Amino acid sequence: MISVLDPSLFLVYPMLHLMLRLHKDFDDARVNAFVCDLTVDDLIPHISPSSVDVVTMIFVLSAVSPDKMSLMLQNIKKVLKKDGCVLFRDYATGDLAQRAFYFSDEFLVNLFNENGFDAEEHILCFKQVENRQGVGDE
Numbered sequence: 749m750i751s752v753l754d755p756s757l758f759l760v761y762p763m764l765h766l767m768l769r770l771h772k773d774f775d776d777a778r779v780n781a782f783v784c785d786l787t788v789d790d791l792i793p794h795i796s797p798s799s800v801d802v803v804t805m806i807f808v809l810s811a812v813s814p815d816k817m818s819l820m821l822q823n824i825k826k827v828l829k830k831d832g833c834v835l836f837r838d839y840a841t842g843d844l845a846q847r848a849f850y851f852s853d854e855f856l857v858n859l860f861n862e863n864g865f866d867a868e869e870h871i872l873c874f875k876q877v878e879n880r881q882g883v884g885d886e
């Protein structure tokens with residue numbers, strides 16, 4: 749999670765948090781880093797309510813079970829400013845990886861709407877993977 753003026757970063761794994769803090773360039777005064785399971789722990793003790801401009805969720809929502817996705821979004825909503833936004837990227841149905849949760853457009857928009865967000869823009873990014881090694885080249 750990154751807020752433009754007061755960067756905050758939550759990490760779900762305590763070991764990563766430790767590694768970050770041990771880094772020679774880590775500066776407590778510049779980054780608010782803490783361990784947090786967003787489906788369980790409240791963000792409010794770490795981040796003031798309605799104070800965050802931008803939340804990035806890059807392949808994060810697919811890492812939790814669908815029945816906990818709403819809890820995660822409600823937790824984020826509490827710290828987001830009224831005009832703040834969530835920048836989201838994740839797997840879409842039909843994705844080749846097939847190892848995590850796959851979002852359909854409809855499911856994703858409903859999920860955000862049901863948790864008090866307006867989906868301003870949602871784009872399905874389509875990439876074709878081509879095997880350039882022709883038959884007989886093997």
Ligand SMILES: C[S@@+](CC[C@H](N)C(=O)[O-])C[C@H]1O[C@@H](n2cnc3c(N)ncnc32)[C@H](O)[C@@H]1O
Pocket residue numbers: 758759760761784785786787805806807808809811812
């Ligand atoms: C697939 S990784 C994506 C990491 C990074 N955003 C990227 O694109 O490389 C999924 C991330 O979701 C976060 N995550 C998963 N479950 C979480 C939870 N319950 N609370 C907070 N963060 C969680 C973890 O920090 C984990 O690193």
